[in-house]
Amino acid sequence: MNCQHATQLMSESQERALLLPEKVGLKFHLMMCSGCKNFSVQLPFLSQVMKAYAQGQDEAPPTEPPK
Amino acid sequence: MDAQLREALGSELPDTSILSDTAFLSDLRRQMLRFATLQLSSSHTAEDAVQEALVGALKNAKAFAGRAALKTWVFAILRNKIADVLRHKQRTGDASSLLREPQEHEDFSELFDPKGHWQADERPAHWGNPHEALHQQQFWAVFEICLERLPGNQARVFMMKEFIELDATEICTAVGISTSNLNVMLHRARLRLRECLENNWFARGEH
Numbered sequence: 001m002n003c004q005h006a007t008q009l010m011s012e013s014q015e016r017a018l019l020l021p022e023k024v025g026l027k028f029h030l031m032m033c034s035g036c037k038n039f040s041v042q043l044p045f046l047s048q049v050m051k052a053y054a055q056g057q058d059e060a061p062p063t064e065p066p067k
Numbered sequence: 068m069d070a071q072l073r074e075a076l077g078s079e080l081p082d083t084s085i086l087s088d089t090a091f092l093s094d095l096r097r098q099m100l101r102f103a104t105l106q107l108s109s110s111h112t113a114e115d116a117v118q119e120a121l122v123g124a125l126k127n128a129k130a131f132a133g134r135a136a137l138k139t140w141v142f143a144i145l146r147n148k149i150a151d152v153l154r155h156k157q158r159t160g161d162a163s164s165l166l167r168e169p170q171e172h173e174d175f176s177e178l179f180d181p182k183g184h185w186q187a188d189e190r191p192a193h194w195g196n197p198h199e200a201l202h203q204q205q206f207w208a209v210f211e212i213c214l215e216r217l218p219g220n221q222a223r224v225f226m227m228k229e230f231i232e233l234d235a236t237e238i239c240t241a242v243g244i245s246t247s248n249l250n251v252m253l254h255r256a257r258l259r260l261r262e263c264l265e266n267n268w269f270a271r272g273e274h
Binding site: 056 | 135136175183190260261
């Protein structure tokens with residue numbers, strides 16, 4: 001499995017359950033690839049950001065003064 | 068507030084501080100219109116949906132404590148309206164009009180080498196604790212710019228999934244594309260959005 005395929009599977013896992021061989025292949029790839037491992041954390045974060053945006057959190061007052 | 072909206076509200080316009088903030092309201096209306104036009108591919112339908120959502124919410128504006136609550140509320144109404152329009156289009160067989168633009172012809176070569184591994188300068192970096200960004204207003208400005216930079220069709224399906232919260236099957240029937248087509252578009256949208264946030268927020272000054 002290469003990085004393009006791994007990121008594609010991670011993206012699809014947001015829409016469907018991965019098959020067992022896909023999960024296993026992905027897990028092995030992530031153990032060896034720090035870039036894809038970072039991507040695997042960022043993907044659910046993108047979804048959370050979009051949901052926070054939909055809930056108007058971008059209008060919330062800043063919790064700390066601007067630097 | 069623009070004349071059209073004032074007219075639609077008529078005498079029912081309550082006198083509250085939110086409603087007298089014309090800059091906030093026209094900015095909100097602009098954001099809603101941009102979002103609705105993107106989702107519906109018809110400025111006329113979008114205009115109607117935004118107008119309805121705004122009028123409905125503003126009639127009850129007294130109930131909202133502050134701008135954030137009002138914005139959340141009007142966007143929730145707008146999302147429901149858009150979901151209704153999309154489902155109606157799907158029932159009446161009008162789905163194909165939604166993705167009118169030609170499919171974006173692009174490959175992944177900017178991000179991956181011919182063997183499908185990350186190009187050296189595109190490999191995702193560690194973002195630390197990204198949730199801290201959610202509390203910073205500048206982050207949201209960057210996020211909006213990154214959303215706007217997505218190609219039209221990618222932005223459309225990504226926001227249908229993550230913002231209107233339709234499931235994959237609903238999106239495919241709503242816009243008349245195959246599952247594999249949708250998967251490719253979502254994959255590209257996520258790669259681009261991630262890259263944009265990393266370059267403009269999480270790795271600022273590290274290049």
